[in-house]
Amino acid sequence: MSGALYLVPVPLGQPEQAARILPASVLETVRRLRHFVVERAKTARAFLKSVDMPVLLQALHLAELNEHTREEAFPALLEPLLAGHDLGLLSEAGCPAVADPGAGLVALAQARGLRVIPLVGPSALLLALMASGLNGQRFAFHGYLPTREEARGKIIREIERESRIKRQTQIFIETPYRNSALFAALVRHGSPDTRLSLATDLTLPTERVRTQTLAEWRRQPPPDLDRRPTVFLLLSGQ
């Protein structure tokens, strides 16, 4: 019988805190696994160490899957499943297969009729949406916006318009060192009554989630987002 593909969440920035940040039922499952597909072996080892695996880390089978992995390599990554082993898929941080390269492997497992089991853990997108107070009944995630000034301004106005028409919260992210530039663009191109939520350093001691209108953000000194993981959420109208 084939094994199951477990989707294992990783803490957002404190891999050594895994035993406190993941549920007991998830920790028990992870401790049973011996085969993993991980985004980066180094982070994965720090995570697995903190989970108190009952075997030496050297005894674990780790294969890498990241943005450089070609689709032709996916079938080999699933081989432990066909040999009857359960397999854990780990992201760098947060939930695998959401805003990371793991979804392709999950798609292949689904296409082959293999069992896929998602485990509970931290997701920056979801935590940000909860704490924003913006519409949680309708929302869209866009990934990264374009970085060129002109294209970015255009998409900000489009997203704002879509938000207003559909009453839909718009969620997006940026590489942390570009956060301040994105914030500046939002303040420049967005309309004053649009609400913008910034969710920074989620689950970390420095966490802060703040929702204000763009008019309010404009009146204040810009927030310190530099190199701090941040989720951006926007809701326009009403």
Place this chain on the structure above:
Amino acid sequence: MSGALYLVPVPLGQPEQAARILPASVLETVRRLRHFVVERAKTARAFLKSVDMPVLLQALHLAELNEHTREEAFPALLEPLLAGHDLGLLSEAGCPAVADPGAGLVALAQARGLRVIPLVGPSALLLALMASGLNGQRFAFHGYLPTREEARGKIIREIERESRIKRQTQIFIETPYRNSALFAALVRHGSPDTRLSLATDLTLPTERVRTQTLAEWRRQPPPDLDRRPTVFLLLSGQ
């Protein structure tokens, strides 16, 4: 100094399992709270009992917030915060303020500059998206689709078209006793190569997440979704 509004996730269907389904750090936080806003007092008590609160349940302050609560009542619900108490917001199941009536209260807390802290726990939408293998870089949640046959057929075709143009996973839910009707409508109105994922009974022993093309779903006997909480996800094209 004002208290903080904690957003407390509740297990999906097994409130008595909270100590295994929530992380240790979350359980510690919940045990410190004495004031709660809850969707339904009865479920909340079952949940709080399972969390092993260090005080009698009678000593806790529970106020209700549900779909019947009018916005005029929200300020009174936040009063414990102004009196310096931390406050926990609980949904019926899953993460508060996502696809439930809590977002309005969070919005008010944000508008008043109060601190909002989201806690890690199960979200059916997120678990379904992870395990679907569909696009996790771009997705939209629509809440409930219309139930009238004609309107539903129209929106299914619209959602499918949007999915194809934007390469965006489309996520929606239904009242559990109407799941089978929604499934039948999807099979009837959708195009054969559209992938449909059904995520049923998430985190429960009967959990199943299955992604197939509509052509494949059509060839099989319909899945048993009756009265079982199910998230529907669809991706067209690529």
